Amino acid sequence: ETGVTQSPTHLIKTRGQQVTLRCSSQSGHNTVSWYQQALGQGPQFIFQYYREEENGRGNFPPRFSGLQFPNYSSELNVNALELDDSALYLCASSRTDHSGANVLTFGAGSRLTVL
Amino acid sequence: DQQVKQNSPSLSVQEGRISILNCDYTNSMFDYFLWYKKYPAEGPTFLISISSIKDKNEDGRFTVFLNKSAKHLSLHIVPSQPGDSAVYFCAASPRAQFYFGTGTSLTVIP
Numbered sequence: 001e002t003g004v005t006q007s008p009t010h011l012i013k014t015r016g017q018q019v020t021l022r023c024s025s026q027s028g029h030n031t032v033s034w035y036q037q038a039l040g041q042g043p044q045f046i047f048q049y050y051r052e053e054e055n056g057r058g059n060f061p062p063r064f065s066g067l068q069f070p071n072y073s074s075e076l077n078v079n080a081l082e083l084d085d086s087a088l089y090l091c092a093s094s095r096t097d098h099s100g101a102n103v104l105t106f107g108a109g110s111r112l113t114v115l
Numbered sequence: 116d117q118q119v120k121q122n123s124p125s126l127s128v129q130e131g132r133i134s135i136l137n138c139d140y141t142n143s144m145f146d147y148f149l150w151y152k153k154y155p156a157e158g159p160t161f162l163i164s165i166s167s168i169k170d171k172n173e174d175g176r177f178t179v180f181l182n183k184s185a186k187h188l189s190l191h192i193v194p195s196q197p198g199d200s201a202v203y204f205c206a207a208s209p210r211a212q213f214y215f216g217t218g219t220s221l222t223v224i225p
Contacts, residue, residue: 004158033211042119042204042215043159056211090158103149104206104213106158 004107012113018079021110023091025072031094032074038087086114118142121216134192136219138205145207150190153202195223
């Protein structure tokens, strides 16, 4: 069983640029969520994709957008980068445990630095 | 607006003793709660969960307690082991979105 893989692991961008982060879901999972974790904070929900459509969104501006592909992999795109976008971006895919609820399986994250 | 709070940024415990990590939440619509453990340079890994219809769930050395009236949950680790040293996040969910606390860094001293 392969886990959640994310790429790239680290990247550096400058203000105003655009970035695309990629995620491959764990096999058997069909839902992908993206989280932003700033230094010293807990993960903050960006959005979730299910069946290639956005299925919930947190308090992030429209310049944060995403895609989910038929193989359940996903992309997070951020336009017009700002310094405050510097963070660890975590992708998580979902399964249902014995209680019928969802458990998130996280990747190791992509660390974005905006200069 | 932090809907899930972990008020202790760090905790140190002797090996073999009990570790108790606490978490408070404000939204009464939350009905599912999880604990995650995170090592440096790795993503958070799922530890244990509890739904709002229960007040306790055990899995080996890990037990989660939920007090709905107080909007409080806690994670007990007994006995604590050096490999348990990590950052622990609690998370709560009404549905698709999970709200995370800021984490508690646990150090288990050999």
